[in-house]
Amino acid sequence: MYLRHCLCRKHWTLGLRIFLLVGFFALWELAAQMGWIEDFIFSSPSRISATLVSLAQSGDLWLHVSTSVWETIVGFTLGTVLGIIFAIFLWWSPFVAHVLEPYLVVLSALPKTALGPIFIVWMGAGSGAIITMTLAISLIVTILDMHNGFLATDSEKIALLKTLGANRPQILFKLVLPANLTTMVNVLKVNVGLSWVGVIMGEFLVSKAGLGYLIVYGSQVFKMDLVMCSVLILALCAAGMYQCILWLEKGLKIYMGVTL
Structure with missing residues (x-):
């Protein structure tokens, strides 16, 4: 029942x-x-469908979607992996974490759009600057969230492992990381949105292809059908990535249930 x-x-x-x-x-x-x-300003589903068909027939749809998805996946992966590694380093050395804490807080609060022109000069007007922008947005958030999760690990369990003679690597891999799988999944969920924000912001500043490029171009020539079509495609891509994270979370829960 x-x-x-x-x-x-x-x-x-x-x-x-x-x-x-x-x-x-x-x-x-x-x-x-x-x-x-006014459908010229607000567009409509029928006009958006016509624009989507036109993009698909011209071959531009795959170019712009694949460009944005590739940049997002690269930025998402780098931000997540490097963030977790750096968080582990901070957990490993509490003194270094205490020294760097104010700088991480300032970097987290800093509007990343202000760094856009600097990234363009450093990385050039291309995908490198866009991926760097994405990395800048997601990296600090990942570090702070994962580090806080590591610090919140049950201190009594850590003390028990130390009593049994476990060294620091054993505590990390046997207790801290497994205990923070949920935190990692939550970070992945957050980074999906942050990565797309970084890519679109980067494409607003400098791009020759991508969904952000289509949105900027459509607004400049006042083709709101193109803008709304790009926004809906962007929403579908972001939803698809988020769904992949949900499937990963479900798989981890099943694995943890079996192992426990």
Whole structure:
């Protein structure tokens, strides 16, 4: 009975989500067709569909989507991996962590758009500057979140391992890292959004292709259909990456359940 109730609730949730999405686009199209909104400014699902087909037929769609996705994946991977490694280093050396803490806080609060022109000069007007912008946005957040997670590891368990003769690497790999798998997954979820923000910001400043380039170009020539089409594609790509993280989280939960 309980399982049937959970399955029914799951189906209702999925159905309502689909209903809200379809209802939103239907209302948007109706408002444009009835003249309640100016479709030249607000666009409409039908105009966006026509723009999407035109991009696909011209071959530009794959170029711009693949460029942004590749830059996002590279920035996301580098930000996450380097952030975790640096957080481990800070956990390993509390003295260094205490020295660097104010600098990390300042870097976290610093608006990264201010560093955009510097990245362009350093890395050149290309994907290098965009990936660096993405790395700058996600790296510090990853370091701070993971380091806080490491510090929050149960001190009594650490003391028990020390009593049993465990050294620092053993404590790290046997206790600290496994205890923070949930924190890592949460960091991955946050970094999906931050990575896309970094890529789009970078493409706003300097790019020859990508979804950010399409958005800037469309706004400059006042093609709002192109802007809205790019935004919707961006939302789908970000949702796809986020769903991959959810699948990873589910797999980790199953693995941890089996191992426990």
